Amino acid sequence: MAQVFPRTIDLTQCPICGGEAYSEFFSAPDRLYGTPGEFAYVKCETCGSIFQNPRVMDEDLPACYPKGYYTHTAEERDPFENEASIFGGTGIRNRLRRSIAAEVMNPKSSQSTLIRFFARSRTLRQRAFHGLVVDELLPRGGDSRRALEVGCGSGELLAKLRALGWRCEGLEWDSRAAAKARERSGCPVGVGTLEEFDEPSVKYDLIVLHHVFEHLSKPIETIKALQQLLNPGGRAVLIYPNQDSLGAKMFREFWLHWDPPRHLFFTSRSGIRELASKHGFRFSARTGSRAAEVCSAISRSYRSGVKPGHATKVDGLDKLYKAVQMLMIFVGLHVGDEILVTLRKR
Ligand SMILES: [Zn+2]
Structure with a gap:
C-alpha cells in the first residue's frame, strides 16, 4: 500500500549547488518522534552536501513536528x-x-x-x-547592535542576546512558540518565514539561525533573504549539524543530528562557502563540540535499537567521545558535531 503521510517529492538537483549528480548515502526512520516511513538521504557529487531525497513536501512538514517541539530545551530561568x-x-x-x-x-x-x-x-x-552564547554572537565594535533571530523557538537564546545588549527581534513560524518567546525575552517576535520578511523597515548587524537552516526547504532563498536584511558589514551566523563530523562518521545512519525527516539538507563546508561567495558574503567557519556527549549517548541508544523518545544517560564512553572530538578540533580537524558559519556582508 502506498504511504499516505508524509507525502514526498523527488528532487532532481542539489538544493545547495544545483548539481544533478548524486549518490545514495543512507536511509533511516524517525527515531525521535516516529513519523511513519523511511527517509533517504543522498550525497551531491559536486559540492558534497547531503540532502533528503525524496523530500517531505512543504505542506506535510509541520505535521512531522510534535506539539511543543520548541520547548524541548529545559525551562531554566534566564540568569x-x-x-x-x-x-x-x-x-x-x-x-x-x-x-x-x-x-x-x-x-x-x-x-x-x-x-x-x-x-x-x-x-x-x-x-x-x-x-551565555558562542563567540560568534558576542557584540563587537562598530555594531549598531540590531539583531534578528530566525526560528527563535520559545526565546531562550533571544533572552540571552538581549541581556548582552543586542536590540533583538525574533521570527518564528509557530505562533504558540512566538507568544512564549515574546513573554520570555521581552523582544518583539513576528510570526512567519524569512522569505516573507521582505522590505524590512530596519536592517540588522546580526542574524542568527541556530539549528534552523537545515529545517528550511529553500536554502538559496534563505541566503538571498539574509543578504537583503543585513547592513553592509553585518553578519549572519548559521549553526547547524556538521555532516563531516566525527559523530556522522562513527555512528553513520544512527547519528542523532540527521534527525529525519525534519532535517532536509546538510551543507558541506565547500557548499556553503561557494553559496556565500556567489551572494556577496565573506565566509568563515569552525566546528564545535558543544553537547557532543549528549549526541554520543543518544546516537548509541539509537544504534542499540531503543524506541523513539527514550531517555538516555551520558556515561564515561560519551565523555571520552567528547574529549576525543575536542582534541581533534584542537589539532585543526573540522570534526565537531556542529558547524558555526559566519557570513559577512561585503
Ligand atoms: Zn551540491
Whole structure:
C-alpha cells in the first residue's frame, strides 16, 4: 500500500549547488518522534552536501513536528536581565570580565596589553560574557547592535542576546512558540518565514539561525533573504549539524543530528562557502563540540535499537567521545558535531 503521510517529492538537483549528480548515502526512520516511513538521504557529487531525497513536501512538514517541539530545551530561568547584571559585581574575576568584554565590544578602548592578549582567546572572550552564547554572537565594535533571530523557538537564546545588549527581534513560524518567546525575552517576535520578511523597515548587524537552516526547504532563498536584511558589514551566523563530523562518521545512519525527516539538507563546508561567495558574503567557519556527549549517548541508544523518545544517560564512553572530538578540533580537524558559519556582508 502506498504511504499516505508524509507525502514526498523527488528532487532532481542539489538544493545547495544545483548539481544533478548524486549518490545514495543512507536511509533511516524517525527515531525521535516516529513519523511513519523511511527517509533517504543522498550525497551531491559536486559540492558534497547531503540532502533528503525524496523530500517531505512543504505542506506535510509541520505535521512531522510534535506539539511543543520548541520547548524541548529545559525551562531554566534566564540568569541575566541586562548588561548591568552581566557586568556587575566586585572582585578580581568580575573586573577581568569587564575589561575583556570592553575590549571585545570596543577594541579601541584603552586596555592594557595583557587584557588585549586575553581578549585574543576565544575561550576567555566567551567566559567574559559568562558563557551565555558562542563567540560568534558576542557584540563587537562598530555594531549598531540590531539583531534578528530566525526560528527563535520559545526565546531562550533571544533572552540571552538581549541581556548582552543586542536590540533583538525574533521570527518564528509557530505562533504558540512566538507568544512564549515574546513573554520570555521581552523582544518583539513576528510570526512567519524569512522569505516573507521582505522590505524590512530596519536592517540588522546580526542574524542568527541556530539549528534552523537545515529545517528550511529553500536554502538559496534563505541566503538571498539574509543578504537583503543585513547592513553592509553585518553578519549572519548559521549553526547547524556538521555532516563531516566525527559523530556522522562513527555512528553513520544512527547519528542523532540527521534527525529525519525534519532535517532536509546538510551543507558541506565547500557548499556553503561557494553559496556565500556567489551572494556577496565573506565566509568563515569552525566546528564545535558543544553537547557532543549528549549526541554520543543518544546516537548509541539509537544504534542499540531503543524506541523513539527514550531517555538516555551520558556515561564515561560519551565523555571520552567528547574529549576525543575536542582534541581533534584542537589539532585543526573540522570534526565537531556542529558547524558555526559566519557570513559577512561585503
Ligand atoms: Zn551540491
